Amino acid sequence: MKFSIKSENPEKQRSACVVVGVFEPRKLTDAALAMDKISNGYIGGILHSGDMEGKTGSALVLHNVPNTLCERILLVGLGKEGEFGDKGYRDAVRTAFKTLHETGAADAALFLTGIPTEKRDNAWKISQTVIVAMESIYRFDRLKSKVEENKPRLREVNLGIMNSGNQAELAANEVAMQQGLAIAEGMNLAKDLGNLAPNICTPTYLAEQAAGLAKTYKLKVTILEEKDMENLGMGSLLAVARGSRQPAKLVVLEYWGRAKKDKPVVLVGKGITFDTGGISLKPAAEMDEMKYDMCGAASVLGTITAIARMRLPINLVGIIPTTENMPGGNATKPGDVVTSMSGQTIEILNTDAEGRLILCDALTYAERYDPETVIDIATLTGACVIALGHVATGLLSNDEELAEELMHASSQAADRAWRLPLWDDYQEQLKSNFADIANIGGRAAGTITAACFLSRFTKKYRWAHLDIAGTAWKSGKEKGATGRPVPLLTQFLVGRTMKKTL
Structure with missing residues (x-):
C-alpha cells in the first residue's frame, strides 16, 4: 500500500473514496462539513434521516454525492466527541480501512488526522494511521495451498491535512509516515x-x-x-x-x-x-x-x-x-x-x-x-x-x-x-x-x-x-x-x- 501526505481540502479530491468522520449524535467534523457544504446539505440530510448516528465502529458509504469530485464518501463513526482519544482514533481508522476493503475503491483520501485529539499532533495520528492501515492488509497465507483471491483492492492512500502550509509541520508529518511504515514492516x-x-x-x-x-x-x-x-x-x-x-x-x-x-x-x-x-x-x-x-x-x-x-x-x-x-x-x-x-x-x-x-x-x-x-x-x-x-x-x-x-x-x-x-x-x-x-x-x-x-x-x-x-x-x-x-x-x-x- 502506497501512502502520501497532501495539504488539500476534501472537496477538491478526485479520489475513489473520501473518508471523513462523524461524532455522535450526527455531528460532522470539519472535513465532513466541507463535503456537506459542497453537496448542498446532502450528507446532513442522510444523517438526519436516521441512517447513521456516529457511534464508534459504525460506517456508511455514500455513492454519487452531488457536486463532489470523488466516487464515494465514507462516513466513519467517532463516538462522543468528549470521549474521543487515542483508542477512539485508532478504532476509527481501523473501521475506515475495514470498510474501504469491502468496497471496490483502489485509492482513498483520509481526512481523519485533522480531528482534534488531546495531546496528539498530526504526526502521531499519521504514524498510527499507517500502522493500522498496514495491519488491515496483513495476511499470513504462505502455508496454504490456495491463496485467497479476494484480497483488498486498496493500493493508494492520501493522508489529507486541511489548511496546513507549515513546512516544518509537513516535514514532521513525512518523518512520522516513514516511521509508521518502518514499524509496520x-x-x-x-x-x-x-x-x-x-x-x-x-x-x-x-x-x-x-x-x-x-x-x-x-x-x-x-x-x-x-x-x-x-x-x-x-x-x-x-x-x-x-x-x-x-x-x-x-x-x-x-x-x-x-x-x-x-x-x-x-x-x-x-x-x-x-x-x-x-x-x-x-x-x-x-x-x-x-x-x-x-x-x-x-x-x-x-x-x-x-x-x-x-x-x-x-x-x-x-x-x-x-x-x-x-x-x-x-x-x-x-x-x-x-x-x-x-x-x-x-x-x-x-x-x-x-x-x-x-x-x-x-x-x-x-x-x-x-x-x-x-x-x-x-x-x-x-x-x-x-x-x-x-x-x-x-x-x-x-x-x-x-x-x-x-x-x-x-x-x-x-x-x-x-x-x-x-x-x-x-x-x-x-x-x-x-x-x-x-x-x-x-x-x-x-x-x-x-x-x-x-x-x-x-x-x-x-x-x-x-x-x-x-x-x-x-x-x-x-x-x-x-x-x-x-x-x-x-x-x-x-x-x-x-x-x-x-
Whole structure:
C-alpha cells in the first residue's frame, strides 16, 4: 500500500473514496462539513434521516454525492466527541480501512488526522494511521495451498491535512509516515515469524533470518553453536536444549548507527521456537500456541528491521537465545542443578520455567558490550496474562528512569505496558536448599518472581524486562501473532535518538 501526505481540502479530491468522520449524535467534523457544504446539505440530510448516528465502529458509504469530485464518501463513526482519544482514533481508522476493503475503491483520501485529539499532533495520528492501515492488509497465507483471491483492492492512500502550509509541520508529518511504515514492516516480520509452523521456524531458521537481515541492512551477525555456548559456560541455556534434536543457537545482530564509543542499547529476545514444557509437560489443550514462545526473539528482529530501515542514529545489539523445549531421554529433569554462565547455580524445579533459563545466560553474555541499557522481551509467565490480560505488557526494571522512559514510549506508541514492582521482598521465594537459586518461586506473584530471577543476572547494567505473554499473540478466531511490542521498542529507541540530538 502506497501512502502520501497532501495539504488539500476534501472537496477538491478526485479520489475513489473520501473518508471523513462523524461524532455522535450526527455531528460532522470539519472535513465532513466541507463535503456537506459542497453537496448542498446532502450528507446532513442522510444523517438526519436516521441512517447513521456516529457511534464508534459504525460506517456508511455514500455513492454519487452531488457536486463532489470523488466516487464515494465514507462516513466513519467517532463516538462522543468528549470521549474521543487515542483508542477512539485508532478504532476509527481501523473501521475506515475495514470498510474501504469491502468496497471496490483502489485509492482513498483520509481526512481523519485533522480531528482534534488531546495531546496528539498530526504526526502521531499519521504514524498510527499507517500502522493500522498496514495491519488491515496483513495476511499470513504462505502455508496454504490456495491463496485467497479476494484480497483488498486498496493500493493508494492520501493522508489529507486541511489548511496546513507549515513546512516544518509537513516535514514532521513525512518523518512520522516513514516511521509508521518502518514499524509496520518490523511488525510484519515479527508476525510472520510467530505465525510460522514450529517445524519450519526452528532455531536454525531464526538464525538464517537474522543472517538475511544482516545481509540486507549491512549488519554484523554472529551465530554461536552449542559447542561455542558450552565453551562459554552457558549451562543454563544448554540445559533447556538437551531434550531437543534441533540444535540451540545464540544469535547476535549488531547495528551501529553512531560511533562505536557510544554504548549500545541491547535487546534480548526469548526464542523458544516450541515449548512443550519439557518433562513438566504442558496440557494438550492449545499447546499448538506454544509456537509463539519465540515472539520475544521475533520482536527483536522486527525492531532491528524498523531501526535499520529508518537508519536511526543509535547503536543497537540484538541477542537471541533460541532452542526448543522438548521431553526426551536426555532432557533436563525437575531437581537437576545447572551452572549458568555467570557462575550461579540453579535448581530446576520446573522445566516449564525454561524461558528464564535461556535468558539468564544471554543477559550475562550482554555484559561484553558494556551496554548503556539492556531490555529483555519474553513470553515468560502465564501469571502475567492473569494479572494484565491481553491488553498490557508487564514491565519490571531495576532503574526508575528507564522504566519511566519505557512507559512513556508505550503511551506514545499506543502499545500499552504496565509496571509491576521488583522489590527484594519477593527474592525470598526463589531460595533453594541445594543451589544458589531456584528457577521458580511458587504460584504467588509469578510474573514478579520470574523477573526477580532475571535480576540476579543484571547487576552490572540498567535493565528492564517486558513480559509479553498476554500481548504477543491472539487466540480463538483471530489467532495470530500481534507484532507487539515492536511499536513500543521502536518508539523507545526513536526517543533515545531525539534525546541525543537535543
